[in-house]
Amino acid sequence: MTKVTVKDLVDQFDFKIVSGDEYLDREIITSDISRPGLEITGYFNYYPSERVQLFGRAEFTYLSKMTSDERLLIMRRLARDDTPLFIFSRGQEPEYEVLQAAAENHIPVLSSTTTTTRLSSNLTEFLHSLLAERISKHGVFIDVYGLGILITGHSGVGKSETALELVKGGHRLVADDRVDFYQRDDTTIMGEAPEILRNVMEVRGLGIIDVMTLYGAGAVRKEQQLNLIIDLRELKKDSTFDRLGTAEERERILDVDIPKIAIPVQTGRNISSIIEVAAINFRAKSMGFDAAKMFDERLTRLINNNTN
Missing domain, CATH: 3.40.50.300 (P-loop containing nucleotide triphosphate hydrolases)
Structure with missing residues (x-):
């Protein structure tokens, strides 16, 4: 199995590096993609933190309605030691608290203009081609x-x-x-x-x-x-x-x-x-x-x- 890093994604796709360009060597170990909608609402009983975390319009909108303290608290819970990166689709610019929580755990934050569904499909196919047995x-x-x-x-x-x-x-x-x-x-x-x-x-x-x-x-x-x-x-x-x-x-x-x-x-x-x-x-x-x-x-x- 090939070792895959965040930099491989940046090289393959037209991503904008919002923050954490010094952390692009973080390893990605699974082709599964997570959209942390439930986690943003506070449900962390099952959180696949080892996956790429993809924020679509629904997740971004919910985060934007929170207070600054609530947003920081949730993002700190999302930012685990094994979380490879955060990606925001549709050209959405993440809030400051997202960048702060990511920086505290050395997690890069990327942005893409691609729609969420297409981006998820493209990421899954690319990662699976590299990580599959x-x-x-x-x-x-x-x-x-x-x-x-x-x-x-x-x-x-x-x-x-x-x-x-x-x-x-x-x-x-x-x-x-x-x-x-x-x-x-x-x-x-x-x-x-x-x-x-x-x-x-x-x-x-x-x-x-x-x-x-x-x-x-x-x-x-x-x-x-x-x-x-x-x-x-x-x-x-x-x-x-x-x-x-x-x-x-x-x-x-x-x-x-x-x-x-x-x-x-x-x-x-x-x-x-x-x-x-x-x-x-x-x-x-x-x-x-x-x-x-x-x-x-x-x-x-x-x-x-x-x-x-």
């Missing part, structure tokens, strides 16, 4: 027709060479050799390259190449959702593969089951073209058109007709 998988991750495809297989089977052919065909590289995955929500796995491997590829005989330099910014992307795993396997005498495409294989990544296809590798087979077809076929299935199912229904009807 990550796993690394060996393979090549590439965007083919908008689908994130992880190409796996034994070393030397031709993963990088296949990915290079796909990049030359207009598709986009996300990561080569090692891919870091994290779970964005209950059904979505996102993948990206480690910083040291971003935009580069290893091709046997050539070594390391910079894909963005050779093919332009349109040939790479920083991250992509994982939709499909394609496992390249050497074709042997005793190898068995699904001939109709009716057998569904899945691989569990974190808490999500990802569809998986095994493709035999043999001299003369254009694997990059097969992967393009696999991507198109996968998209067609997700839209309700399943060629294998249709063929099976035709075969069943033919058998029934011949029997009768």
Whole structure:
């Protein structure tokens, strides 16, 4: 898990530092955002003080109606040792007592012109992408027709060479050799390259190449959702593969089951073209058109007709 500080938020978003610019190194440990509406009314039985504290119009208006002493008392109760920062949305300027309580506990105060709901969503997504549990998988991750495809297989089977052919065909590289995955929500796995491997590829005989330099910014992307795993396997005498495409294989990544296809590798087979077809076929299935199912229904009807 990456260490995230308030400065990372300031660098990512267009925040105004109202006070506490010397405290931007405070660590944020959770992607959850708190809107302390109940706490402002005096209810502190459950106060998630370790979260980013976001003040929207409702919280700001309630605070502004308090007396100076009441406001200072509440803000001192909100400003805990583990509270990372206070953020005010919609360009609202916090009262002096907010700044005083924050300064006493070395808490930075930021302001944003963004609406509260949008700001909360943006913060949650950004923090979750950095703080979520990550796993690394060996393979090549590439965007083919908008689908994130992880190409796996034994070393030397031709993963990088296949990915290079796909990049030359207009598709986009996300990561080569090692891919870091994290779970964005209950059904979505996102993948990206480690910083040291971003935009580069290893091709046997050539070594390391910079894909963005050779093919332009349109040939790479920083991250992509994982939709499909394609496992390249050497074709042997005793190898068995699904001939109709009716057998569904899945691989569990974190808490999500990802569809998986095994493709035999043999001299003369254009694997990059097969992967393009696999991507198109996968998209067609997700839209309700399943060629294998249709063929099976035709075969069943033919058998029934011949029997009768």
